Each structure stands twice: as C-alpha cells, then as structure tokens.
Amino acid sequence: VLSTVAYASALQNAKLPFVAVADLAQDGPWFTAKFAAKADSPIRSVKDLRGKTIAVSVFGGALDAAVRSMLVKNGMTPGKDVTIVEGRFPAQESMVRSGKVDVGTFIAAFWDRARKKGGLRTIFTSKDAIGNSQFLFWVVRKDFMEKNRAVLVDFFEDYIRAQRWFLKPENRNEALAMIAKHEKKKVDSFRWAIQPETGYFRGPD
Numbered sequence: 001v002l003s004t005v006a007y008a009s010a011l012q013n014a015k016l017p018f019v020a021v022a023d024l025a026q027d028g029p030w031f032t033a034k035f036a037a038k039a040d041s042p043i044r045s046v047k048d049l050r051g052k053t054i055a056v057s058v059f060g061g062a063l064d065a066a067v068r069s070m071l072v073k074n075g076m077t078p079g080k081d082v083t084i085v086e087g088r089f090p091a092q093e094s095m096v097r098s099g100k101v102d103v104g105t106f107i108a109a110f111w112d113r114a115r116k117k118g119g120l121r122t123i124f125t126s127k128d129a130i131g132n133s134q135f136l137f138w139v140v141r142k143d144f145m146e147k148n149r150a151v152l153v154d155f156f157e158d159y160i161r162a163q164r165w166f167l168k169p170e171n172r173n174e175a176l177a178m179i180a181k182h183e184k185k186k187v188d189s190f191r192w193a194i195q196p197e198t199g200y201f202r203g204p205d
Contacts, residue, residue: 001136001137001139002018002136002137002139003061003135003136004065004133004134004135004137005060005061005062005064005065006060006061007137009060010139017141017142018139018140019140019142020137020138020139021139021140021145021152022137022138023134023137023138023202023203024136024137025135025200025202026132026133026200026201026202026203027062027127027135027200028126028127028131028132028133028201029132029201030196030200030201031108031111031192031197031198031200031201032125033063033066033107033108033111033125033126034105034106034111034125035054035067035070035103035104035105035106035124035125035126036096036103036104036111036114036120036121036122036123037096037103037104037121037123038097038119038120038121039118039119039120039121043103044123045123046070046071046073046074046123046124047074048123049071049074049076049081049102049123050081050082051081051082052102052103053082053083053085053102053103054082054083054085054102054104055084055092055095055096055101055103055104055105056084056085056086056087056105057086057087057088057105058086059084059086062126062133062135063105063107063126064084065130066126066130067084067129068084069129070128070129073129085101087101087104089105089106090110092104092106092110093106093110093113093114093117093120096120097119097120103123108192108198108199108200109192109193111192112191112192112198135200140152163202163204166194167194167202167204172195176190176193176194179193
C-alpha cells in the first residue's frame with residue numbers, strides 16, 4: 001500500500017516495477033486531512049502562516065505535498081517563509097497544544113480524538129490544497145502480477161465483496177465490532193470510521 005507521492009518516488013527514483021491496481025482510501029469525498037492550530041491562535045488563514053511552524057508526518061509524503069502546495073498557492077516558499085518539521089501522527093496533537101509547533105497534521109483517527117477534546121481550529125485541509133485525492137492504494141510488482149494474475153483476481157474479488165459489506169449502513173454496528181475486536185480496543189474508538197465526514201471514502205468497486 002502506497003500514497004501517490006511514495007508511488008511516484010518508487011517509479012522515478014527507485015525504478016521499481018510497480019503497478020497501481022486498486023483503491024484503498026481517498027481523501028476528500030468524505031473526510032479530508034486537517035491542518036489545525038490551537039483555537040486561540042492568531043493564525044486565522046493560510047496567509048497567517050508566514051514565520052510559523054507546521055508539522056507533517058514525513059517529508060515527501062502525501063500530506064507534506066499538500067502543505068507545500070498550499071503554501072506555494074499563497075505566495076510562500078516552504079522551508080523559507082514557513083518552517084516544516086516532522087512528527088508522528090499520534091504526537092501531532094500534543095505538539096500543537098504544547099506550542100512546539102503552530103499547526104499540526106491530523107488524519108481521521110487522530111482528528112476524531114482531538115475534536116472530542118476541543119480547543120483546536122482547522123486552518124485548511126488537504127482538499128483545499130490539492131482537491132480530492134487518492135490517499136492510499138494497492139500496488140503490485142508487474143512481474144508478480146503477470147505470474148499470479150488469477151490469484152490476484154480471486155483476492156480482489158473477495159476484497160471488493162468484503163468492502164461493499166463494510167460500507168453498507170445496515171452492517172455498521174457489526175463492522176465496527178469486528179474492527180474493534182481486531183484492534184483490541186473499544187468500539188467507541190472507531191465511531192469515526194466508514195461513514196461520511198469523519199471516515200475516509202473507499203470506492204465500492
């Protein structure tokens with residue numbers, strides 16, 4: 001599973017014989033990643049980011065690309081006008097609340113947690129920066145695909161069937177219970193998942 005930026009790097013830099021084969025999750029049609037500051041921050045818009053610090057999960061990742069795109073669109077040079085640092089997704093909330101960075105990057109699960117606590121405000125989203133995007137998708141080596149095409153067809157037939165089941169509203173409670181059991185956490189930890197606005201869109205086909 002790769003993001004668009006990682007996929008491009010694998011093709012162009014590492015020269016890996018990868019082929020994109022299936023959707024996993026999309027940013028924008030439902031949930032879109034939030035770039036948020038403290039609610040009492042003087043930052044009210046992207047224009048206010050000049051001289052500030054933004055945390056991303058990893059340099060060269062999909063959301064790092066969204067940040068850089070948004071800054072350039074607003075006449076700023078990433079790394080010069082705005083400092084960009086790395087921070088693991090689970091740590092971003094505390095980085096913002098403690099003042100270590102001015103703006104953090106929040107994917108769905110961690111935004112749900114931060115939103116429940118309150119005190120943060122969205123400055124812009126990934127969708128604002130780059131529109132709806134293919135956030136994550138399945139890839140396979142071309143030689144492996146050619147050798148094992150029948151197996152992959154069987155696998156993705158099951159994958160699509162399972163995904164359609166998970167996306168049906170009438171299966172939601174059972175689906176969340178299965179996710180929680182697998183992750184060994186309470187169901188309430190996953191209320192955000194597989195629904196519009198708070199969960200990532202996954203193409204049924």
